[in-house]
Amino acid sequence: MTSTSTIADIARHAGVGTATVDRVLNGRPGVNAETVQKVVQAVAALGEPTVLRGRPRLRENFRFAYVLPDGESHFFDQVERQIAQTAGDFRHQHITEVTYRFNADDPVRFAADLAQVGDCDGIALLAPDLPAVKLAINEQVRAGVHVVTLFSDVAGSMREVYVGADNRAAGRTAGLLLARMAGAPRRDTLLLLSQATRLSAEIERRIGFAQVIEERFARLSVLRLPDLPPDDEGTYQALMQFLQKDTDPARLAGLYSVGSGSAGVVRALTELGLAHAQGLVAHDFTELHQSLLISGELSYALHQDIHYCVLTAARVLRGLCENVRGALNVVQPRVEILTAENLH
Incomplete structure (x- = not known):
């Protein structure tokens, strides 16, 4: 039988999506037996389409x-x-x-x-x-x-x-940049800031950052401030409290902001007189980060x-x-x- 059917024809006949037909015809897993049977019956009724592997076929949107x-x-x-x-x-x-x-x-x-x-x-x-x-x-x-x-x-x-991008490599890059900026011997603490988003990208960045500091910069230590609020105001409040009560700002060599909240970070550093005392690295080239880079309040932005x-x-x-x-x-x-x- 000469086939004049298309993937779209078979999908309409079987009452499924074109992606499902594609999976069945190519023997890929993930389609239940009842759906497979519908596609097989549609192919039997309409004829198997000619598949040009390696080149796109003309079809609807x-x-x-x-x-x-x-x-x-x-x-x-x-x-x-x-x-x-x-x-x-x-x-x-x-x-x-x-x-x-x-x-x-x-x-x-x-x-x-x-x-x-x-x-x-x-x-x-x-x-x-x-x-x-x-x-x-x-x-x-x-x-x-x-x-x-x-x-x-x-x-x-x-x-x-x-x-x-490779997020673990991005975290290692941030660690390398901040560690090389930490010149004064007394400044031996890097602050790692992140939100409770549970995105694997941010988890991988944290891992990469800690790895490179541990491997290559033994004199530096990493303090973690996880589960920050996602908004700038919440980040500002949490960081102000941490810097005033839980750490010595004079030992701070740099900060790495894994996720959002950069405006809150800069605001807290500015109010404590620390805005240009150490490096700050954040992610993504947003309008906010562009202005912070120009003002010198942000040292580097890592972007993809x-x-x-x-x-x-x-x-x-x-x-x-x-x-x-x-x-x-x-x-x-x-x-x-x-x-x-x-x-x-």
């Missing part, structure tokens, strides 16, 4: 969902804006994108919302690395939806690839190419949907070190 945490974060807002600004590029690639923001402070609710994301061929996900979220990812994959993680990985889930990552996630998802050989071969972005002298 792809629909991809970008799922981000909700909450007060300059970085999450920047990612959402970048997705919106990339809409023109998506249209040329026959991609329709939709962005969701879910409350990551409640992981069970976040996972439930993620499991309800429907009517899409793929999901690019920035989420906390928690068991409930892993289960929700696995549910989506078993339903035939391709999932990639973006900027922060959820290892151990059925996601197909991670798109983003957000535009590249957003486009790459869509490219990978499309390649997976079209069964393109090598779709999972991703060149990850480098960690850029930005200073007041190399802003562009």
Whole structure:
């Protein structure tokens, strides 16, 4: 029998998504037996489509969902804006994108919302690395939806690839920069600041930072101030209390802000007269960090190419949907070190 059917024809006949048909035809796991039978019956009725491996097939639009945490974060807002600004590029690639923001402070609710994301061929996900979220990812994959993680990985889930910088290397870079700035012998303490987001990206940054200090700079010690509030005001209050009651500011050699709250950090340092006394490293090239770099209140900003990552996630998802050989071969972005002298 000569086939004139397409993947989309079979999907409509079987009442499933095109990604599910793709999985069944290529013998990949994650589709339940009843769904497999529906696809097999549709293929028997319509004929098996010709699959040109390694090249895209013409078909109707792809629909991809970008799922981000909700909450007060300059970085999450920047990612959402970048997705919106990339809409023109998506249209040329026959991609329709939709962005969701879910409350990551409640992981069970976040996972439930993620499991309800429907009517899409793929999901690019920035989420906390928690068991409930892993289960929700696995549910989506078993339903035939391709999932990639973006900027922060959820290892151990059925996601197909991670798109983003090496966060442990980023943490090591921050440690190296601050340790080399710690010239005065009396200043021997580095302060590690992070929020309770449970993003693996921030966990990996903390690990990398501690590793490089322990391995290469034995005279320096690391003080951890974890579970800071995510907002600038909360960070300011917590850091002020810590610097006034729990440590000796005169021994402070530098601070590494793993996540959000940079404005609160700078405010606390300024009020205590410490704004230019030691180095400060933070992540992401936001408008706030640009102004702090220019003023000298922020020593370095570690950045990754957000535009590249957003486009790459869509490219990978499309390649997976079209069964393109090598779709999972991703060149990850480098960690850029930005200073007041190399802003562009």
